[in-house]
Amino acid sequence: MLGVIAAAFFMAWAIGANDSAKAVGTAVGSGIVGFRRAVLIIAVFTTLGATLSGSGVSETITALARGLSPAEIALVLFSSASAVTLASLWGKPISTTQSIIGALVGSSLALGFSVDWWTVGKIVSAWFVSPVFASVLAIATYKFYKPVLKRIKCLRSLELTQKWLVFLASAFSAFNLGANEVSNVTGLAKAGGIAGPNAVLALVAALGALTFSYEVMMTLGRNLAPLGPTSAFASQFGASIAVSVANVFGLPVSSGQAIVGAISGLSLYKGEHVNKKLLLDIVKSWVRAPFFSGLLAFVLVRLFSAGF
Template sequence: MSDAKIPKRILDKDLDKFANVEEAAGFLSRSLIAPGLALLFLASAGIFASLYVFGEPRATIVIAAAAIAGYMALNIGANDVANNVGPAVGARAITMGGALVMAAVAETAGALLAGGEVVETIANGIIFPDAVADPNVFIRLMVAALIASALWIHLSTWLRAPVSTTHAIVGAVVGAGAAAAGLSAVNWLSMGAITASWMLSPLLGGAIAAALLAFVESMVIYQDDKIAAARRWVPLLIATMAGAFAAYLATLGIGKVVTLANSTVAAIGIGCFLAAWVAFHRIVGRQSRGLENRNQSLRHLFVIPLIISAGLLSFAHGANDVANAVGPLAAIVYAAGTGEVAAEAAVPFWVMLIGALGISVGLLLFGPRLIRIVGAEITKLNPVRAFCIALSTALTVIVASWLGMPVSTTHIAVGSVFGVGFYREWAAIRSIRRRAYLQRKQEILSPATIEAEPVAPPPTTNLLAGGKKGSQQEIIRRRLVRRAHVRTIVAAWVTTVPASAVLAALFFYLLRSAS
């Protein structure tokens, strides 16, 4: 080896090291962009609040609370909104970028247009107001609740677990309220009823989603003439979605602006159902012309309704769940300005704006992480399955609202995803209609054209018991529902209320000792 080649080789190695350093620095800087923009938003929220409260009593605590409420809103956007658009993204009905923009616009519009001018200051009446009549104690309670719930949601997002932001804030209020005034300050009877409804809602959502998917498979997918069956049933399904979402928006989307009786909500839903049924008979008939008699053709008929449902879910979510961030802040602003504690408080526009923009910014910066979990990693979705999930979410919320049950849309939406996945596991092994359909395909079609689906073994196989590694039931189980995500999400659901409560109690004690 010549002397001239040795320096060149050393130089090449040095240049490679510089290139690696530059690449690592670029990667690190990209990973810091989102946190940097989030911090900029929080600082802007505090500055924005100071324009309205500077010079007023307790202005400092209000400015700090505005930044904390902005942090809470960021976490709501990063975690909760994934349930609205995740199925549509997982089904490839819309791209990730398109879903983020659509959801951000819909969330902001829902919060600002239908978020309400008055919110409850103590979530769901779980704390007796007389127990925290001192405004200084009340302000510390709400600040502690905001910090605790926001931190728990942040941790859950980092762990890739979609949780209920309503659960987090309610648990935090319980913990801070108990720390402030003792366990007797908590309305345990109301809390017990709320907890029971939270446990039932994901089961109800999952059952409805599974029943819808079973209906679609039985009446459309497993029919010999799929296109004729689609012309008959798809308009009915889309009309049901239109009616359900009309009632959903009337119940939650604008319920804080205009109070509507159940009969009025029902009339709105029925009217939209009939109008959509007439319209989509023509639309589906036109779309289905020339389509091949295969499952892939059917999925195109559900794409547009699925995208619309994702936008409507986001609008209703913005209108309803923005209160989880702005409710405590509005209560703090009212108590700081008047020196009184009220069961309800008016929401200044600047407070609502912080909540609305915070949800959208959090979604745009951090939302893709959980959107992928909900839409693609729990179970495989297509437009038909995602449509069943969206419709199940709306139907379950409507039923629960009419029954007077406070529910979590997060639990319902994710429960619907679980319901679809577990139904597919059951159907892959035990569905008689599915086996008959596959048998007909084998008799009619050549093996090369048969869709690659696992052929069901005899129904005596116990799917839930699993099977030996590599066995068919084990392959189906691992392919259809990822148990690791199920365990993580359910564990996060179970621990959200107690964890938020403990954190809030600790922060309340810290705030009290600091003052």
């Protein structure tokens, strides 16, 4: 039981270190919100999301983990958290959701359990759809949003409006972070016999954001594409809507894939520079993360079941 708690805390911290950048990276990278204020947004709204809106996602993850012992659940959490932490060390925004699913599949295969490939297939298909969907929504938001801003003639009012909109989009994204990514951990903790740790795990994620997320924030908010206030809001809002739709269907998707799709799609639509080398590295990390976590979980569970 203590192993599940420790591993769940490690995973929640890793989510904060990596996924918080996907909620507030555009706001910090564009210079609209300071780093410490962004961490406060993560702490408040991720907790609200995990507490109020994460049940569908957590139930999906709990179902996938059915049959695993608490010790095996702890190894799944440790494996996925290790993959995410390594990516954060390199400043790469990866999918914590993919890491968790990869570790679950790896552990199930190690134990000879049947894998619910239908559910896994639905989740994987959502990973492909979400960045494209987020890109379309970001472009639609931008096309609606920019003409409205042009009607504001007072410069002070314009700046204030843009700052508030970016803040609201970041808060919305942080809420989704709690409802989706943190709820993945909640679902695994529940499968391991730990019930109701939503708010605590969300606060641990905020600690991860405070201590280890800055490099990933800069990767998304500054290095992938140049972001002004208008682009920052449209990208963040489009990605948030895409993740919210997935939450409605109980699909654990990646907010990271959504925000990367939104930023890249909108920047290409506007004819702005996109760092294609960095984008390719990020996409490669989306493949590496579940493979690494799955392989590590497979090896650790095999060793554990063999009595080592």
